[in-house]
Amino acid sequence: MRFASNKYYTYFFVLALLISLFIGGCGDSDVIEDPNDLTSIDYSPTSYEVPQIDGFPVMPVAPNNPLTVEGIFLGRKLFYDPILSADSTMSCASCHLPELSFTDNLATSAGIDGIFGKRSSMSLLNVGYYTNGFFWDGRVGTLEEQALLPVEDPIELHDRWPNVVMKLQRHQDYPADFRRAFGIDNKSQINRELAARAIAQFETSLISSGNSKYDRVVRKEEFFTEAEENGFLMFFDAAPGRLPDAECGHCHNAPLFTTNEYANNGLDEVLDLNNYIDKGRGTFTRVLNDNGQFRIPTLRNISFSAPYMHDGRFATLEEVIDHYISGGQYADNRHPLIQPLGLSEAQKADLLAFIRTLDDVDALQNPAYQNPF
Numbered sequence: 001m002r003f004a005s006n007k008y009y010t011y012f013f014v015l016a017l018l019i020s021l022f023i024g025g026c027g028d029s030d031v032i033e034d035p036n037d038l039t040s041i042d043y044s045p046t047s048y049e050v051p052q053i054d055g056f057p058v059m060p061v062a063p064n065n066p067l068t069v070e071g072i073f074l075g076r077k078l079f080y081d082p083i084l085s086a087d088s089t090m091s092c093a094s095c096h097l098p099e100l101s102f103t104d105n106l107a108t109s110a111g112i113d114g115i116f117g118k119r120s121s122m123s124l125l126n127v128g129y130y131t132n133g134f135f136w137d138g139r140v141g142t143l144e145e146q147a148l149l150p151v152e153d154p155i156e157l158h159d160r161w162p163n164v165v166m167k168l169q170r171h172q173d174y175p176a177d178f179r180r181a182f183g184i185d186n187k188s189q190i191n192r193e194l195a196a197r198a199i200a201q202f203e204t205s206l207i208s209s210g211n212s213k214y215d216r217v218v219r220k221e222e223f224f225t226e227a228e229e230n231g232f233l234m235f236f237d238a239a240p241g242r243l244p245d246a247e248c249g250h251c252h253n254a255p256l257f258t259t260n261e262y263a264n265n266g267l268d269e270v271l272d273l274n275n276y277i278d279k280g281r282g283t284f285t286r287v288l289n290d291n292g293q294f295r296i297p298t299l300r301n302i303s304f305s306a307p308y309m310h311d312g313r314f315a316t317l318e319e320v321i322d323h324y325i326s327g328g329q330y331a332d333n334r335h336p337l338i339q340p341l342g343l344s345e346a347q348k349a350d351l352l353a354f355i356r357t358l359d360d361v362d363a364l365q366n367p368a369y370q371n372p373f
Contacts, residue, residue, distance in 0.1 A: 080093045262293040302355060
């Protein structure tokens with residue numbers, strides 16, 4: 001009996017030991033965690049309201065992409081990060097520099113392969129107020145759509161979104177940034193749509209400071225010089241009979257100094273509207289009368305964004321004014337207000353003096369718009 005008891009004692013001891021080892025092996029300390037899980041990172045986005053500049057319209061923010069501090073921060077990083085290009089040498093900011101009013105001072109820009117496009121980089125200042133398409137030809141309707149295209153354009157960043165998404169998912173910081181901005185639970189949820197939404201949020205935040213001389217004069221905090229006043233009166237045809245109409249304010253109306261429309265401003269003589277080398281808006285709409293029409297750009301901070309026109313053909317604002325004084329070149333769909341103006345050299349100088357009151361250095365130097373890296 002004693003031998004049997006020892007035998008059973010040994011059996012139960014071994015069994016208890018095995019059970020304890022099994023239970024211990026299933027403890028919390030040995031649970032395999034998903035390295036792609038992001039739920040431990042706090043998601044509590046802070047709503048962001050675009051500052052209301054005196055005289056400006058209310059910003060039409062996309063209902064499916066509400067602005068948050070975290071979304072704008074992520075978009076700012078993506079905007080400046082060359083990770084969006086195939087060889088990590090260029091970013092959105094390569095062609096849209098804040099000190100140049102988000103242009104690059106080139107007639108046309110080259111992408112990562114050194115291939116030049118056919119159009120100049122447009123200013124992104126106040127782009128969030130645009131309600132009538134984006135790019136020179138208006139081929140997309142939202143900033144989110146606009147943000148998608150340069151990445152895969154073969155003459156721009158020349159990458160593929162699946163590759164970019166993979167780089168973002170594997171990055172040491174971006175998964176957490178996407179979690180804070182959009183509340184994703186897993187790295188696998190990072191996608192091109194969320195990246196585009198973030199970039200669009202940052203671009204929406206790029207607005208005037210409201211502190212140009214023009215804005216200060218409107219608020220009666222300052223006064224125009226005599227030359228600036230004369231230029232103002234000609235720009236808006238506010239002194240008929242005394243000063244000529246420079247025909248500017250019809251297409252570059254306050255406060256944004258663009259009507260967000262498209263027009264043929266007589267850059268090239270074309271007897272047949274089918275003969276435009278670059279058909280502009282007509283390339284997108286397939287409407288014959290839209291051939292040769294391009295977006296009317298803002299004149300805010302125009303001093304910093306030379307050269308001018310969709311193809312950068314004019315190096316200076318003086319050349320631009322000379323073009324309009326001449327009445328431009330013939331085309332059937334040339335805007336009816338493009339006609340010889342008859343301004344004197346003194347009046348041309350006054351007009352330019354007024355246009356320079358739209359300079360907004362505070363916007364160019366806003367710390368929130370600069371490279372975060």
